[in-house]
Amino acid sequence: MRDFMNGRGEWVADTSAHTGNINYIKAVSDITVSAYTGALTGFPGSVNIQAGDLIRIDATSVTLSSGTAILYHE
Numbered sequence: 001m002r003d004f005m006n007g008r009g010e011w012v013a014d015t016s017a018h019t020g021n022i023n024y025i026k027a028v029s030d031i032t033v034s035a036y037t038g039a040l041t042g043f044p045g046s047v048n049i050q051a052g053d054l055i056r057i058d059a060t061s062v063t064l065s066s067g068t069a070i071l072y073h074e
Contacts, residue, residue, distance in 0.1 A: 013068040021074035022059040027051050031067030 009026075012018055017035065025033075027049045036043045038059035046065070049055065062071060 008073045009070045010073060011068070012062075012064055012071055015063065015065055017061050017063045018071055019061045020071075022057060022062055022071050023074055024054055024056055024072040025049070025059075025062065026054045026070040026072070028068040028070060031069050032065045033062060034065035035061065035063035037061040 010018060010020075015034075022038070025031075029051045031049050031051075033047045033049065034045070036047075036057075036059055038057060038061070040057070040059075049067075049069075051067075
């Protein structure tokens with residue numbers, strides 16, 4: 001995983017699974033992540049992230065149940 005954003009972002013405003021080598025997630029609005037596949041173990045099934053938050057993640061798949069986010073890819 002890289003330690004910087006390369007500017008390749010994907011605008012996400014739906015409830016489909018989005019895949020790829022995802023480095024960061026930026027919450028444009030309050031979001032709920034309902035599914036996650038990646039290096040994090042013990043995902044609780046649903047995580048709320050506040051608008052404006054930028055979180056470094058190591059994911060191969062992210063699904064939102066609400067809100068809008070930008071996923072930054074490797």
